[in-house]
Amino acid sequence: MGFPEGFVFGSATASYQIEGAVDEDGRRPSVWDVFSRTPGKTVDGDTGDVADDHYHRWEADLDLMRSLGLHAYRFSVAWPRVVPEGRGAVNRKGLDFYSRLVDGLLERGITPVATLYHWDLPQVLEDEGGWRERSTAEAFAAYAGAVAETLGDRIDTWTTLNEPWCAAFLGYGAGVHAPGATDPVAALRAAHHLNLAHGLAAQAIRAQLPDAKLSVTLNLHVFRPEGPTGPEAARRLDAVGNRIWLGPMLEGAYPADLLEDTAHLTDWSFVQDGDLEAIHQPIDVLGVNYYSTSRVRLHDEPVEHAPSPWSGADVVEVLPPEGPLTDMGWNIDPAGLTDLLVSLHERYPDLPLMVTENGAAFPDVVEDGAVHDDARIDYLRRHFAAAQDAIEAGVDLRGYFVWSLMDNFEWALGYSKRFGIVWVDYATQERIPKDSARWYADVIRTGDL
Numbered sequence: 050m051g052f053p054e055g056f057v058f059g060s061a062t063a064s065y066q067i068e069g070a071v072d073e074d075g076r077r078p079s080v081w082d083v084f085s086r087t088p089g090k091t092v093d094g095d096t097g098d099v100a101d102d103h104y105h106r107w108e109a110d111l112d113l114m115r116s117l118g119l120h121a122y123r124f125s126v127a128w129p130r131v132v133p134e135g136r137g138a139v140n141r142k143g144l145d146f147y148s149r150l151v152d153g154l155l156e157r158g159i160t161p162v163a164t165l166y167h168w169d170l171p172q173v174l175e176d177e178g179g180w181r182e183r184s185t186a187e188a189f190a191a192y193a194g195a196v197a198e199t200l201g202d203r204i205d206t207w208t209t210l211n212e213p214w215c216a217a218f219l220g221y222g223a224g225v226h227a228p229g230a231t232d233p234v235a236a237l238r239a240a241h242h243l244n245l246a247h248g249l250a251a252q253a254i255r256a257q258l259p260d261a262k263l264s265v266t267l268n269l270h271v272f273r274p275e276g277p278t279g280p281e282a283a284r285r286l287d288a289v290g291n292r293i294w295l296g297p298m299l300e301g302a303y304p305a306d307l308l309e310d311t312a313h314l315t316d317w318s319f320v321q322d323g324d325l326e327a328i329h330q331p332i333d334v335l336g337v338n339y340y341s342t343s344r345v346r347l348h349d350e351p352v353e354h355a356p357s358p359w360s361g362a363d364v365v366e367v368l369p370p371e372g373p374l375t376d377m378g379w380n381i382d383p384a385g386l387t388d389l390l391v392s393l394h395e396r397y398p399d400l401p402l403m404v405t406e407n408g409a410a411f412p413d414v415v416e417d418g419a420v421h422d423d424a425r426i427d428y429l430r431r432h433f434a435a436a437q438d439a440i441e442a443g444v445d446l447r448g449y450f451v452w453s454l455m456d457n458f459e460w461a462l463g464y465s466k467r468f469g470i471v472w473v474d475y476a477t478q479e480r481i482p483k484d485s486a487r488w489y490a491d492v493i494r495t496g497d498l
């Protein structure tokens with residue numbers, strides 16, 4: 050069986066990972082500029098200062114997308130370019146970059162799918178507490194409204210946030226992402242304010258564009274329970290990893306078990322009257338990012354409380370993944386994608402789904418001007434097939450975006466991990482489509498895996 054009529058084949062990137070030009074046209078630092086320049090925070094001290102230099106090479110990059118036949122391109126807008134002080138004045142030059150980009154996509158017949166927040170919070174807002182504070186959610190809504198006003202009906206799908214779990218729990222809990230805090234309560238506060246940011250931004254966009262297609266992208270975790278304590282371990286991480294977003298955004302409430310599991314940390318009094326109504330906005334499509342699964346069970350004995358991305362769930366043990374692994378050390382479990390899509394569809398039968406990220410890092414090499422990345426092709430083929438299985442099971446899956454269009458700044462891992470279907474030579478900025486790019490172009494043309 051093939052893909053349904055109108056199925057969208059796309060590819061994704063994010064502003065800080067590809068743009069570079071961090072000091073240009075009025076952009077001010079984001080938390081990732083500050084974090085990546087802090088010694089010891091990223092592999093080899095890598096920063097996004099230059100990255101793929103996409104800010105200057107965007108036209109050639111759009112031509113490359115067209116040559117692959119991409120139907121859609123998922124990119125993110127950098128808040129610190131558009132509202133450099135976090136709130137207040139809009140920087141016309143920053144917004145113009147995205148305006149040109151969107152026009153360039155449309156001229157090439159590529160559908161623009163915009164994400165408003167892919168982790169580059171203006172540092173000035175972090176200096177006032179960042180996502181710990183509700184004022185950041187309010188500032189985000191104002192910024193979202195300004196982007197909607199300018200890019201308006203040229204954008205097909207508006208995604209408020211990318212993977213708020215990473216922003217909250219890797220950024221404020223585990224400390225491995227910007228801003229690098231290690232406080233389980235700050236992470237929960239951040240989660241709530243990100244939820245609120247989603248709801249307020251959705252309203253701000255709708256106010257400008259009543260017909261806007263609204264979305265949010267979540268990295269929903271798939272747990273593989275191990276042994277007799279596995280189900281309880283999975284329930285706990287599902288609460289603080291998945292339902293902490295799905296509950297308020299899609300059902301208008303935080304799950305009762307999440308509040309219980311975290312009661313020793315906080316009374317959640319940062320949730321104010323009216324917040325849950327504000328967060329619970331209708332969305333048109335849910336974006337799902339999927340890479341791998343996690344084996345979980347409960348610890349036999351109490352453990353040392355190390356910085357953790359799982360606030361309040363120290364009793365849970367996440368077991369080392371079983372191979373084969375990608376270059377990230379992530380396991381390869383395509384059935385996890387089917388399971389995730391099917392379970393979401395069962396829970397929210399009327400909500401269309403979109404895979405907004407899937408892909409893999411492998412240690413690629415250039416040989417005679419080519420990159421033979423068979424392992425990536427195999428990974429992608431099996432995950433596309435897993436998506437087909439979900440469609441066959443009745444899931445309303447609208448499209449699939451490969452992460453990533455090109456190699457880029459992989460956050461704390463810098464340039465050491467290559468996720469692209471296009472190779473980037475960081476010394477010359479030359480782009481070389483890998484074999485996976487050619488394979489993907491064929492899939493898009495023929496619908497055959």
Ligand code: FCB
Pocket residue numbers: 063066211212215268338406452459460468
């Ligand atoms: C996701 C991020 C994306 C990229 C991939 C590998 O968590 O959204 O920016 O880093 O992982």
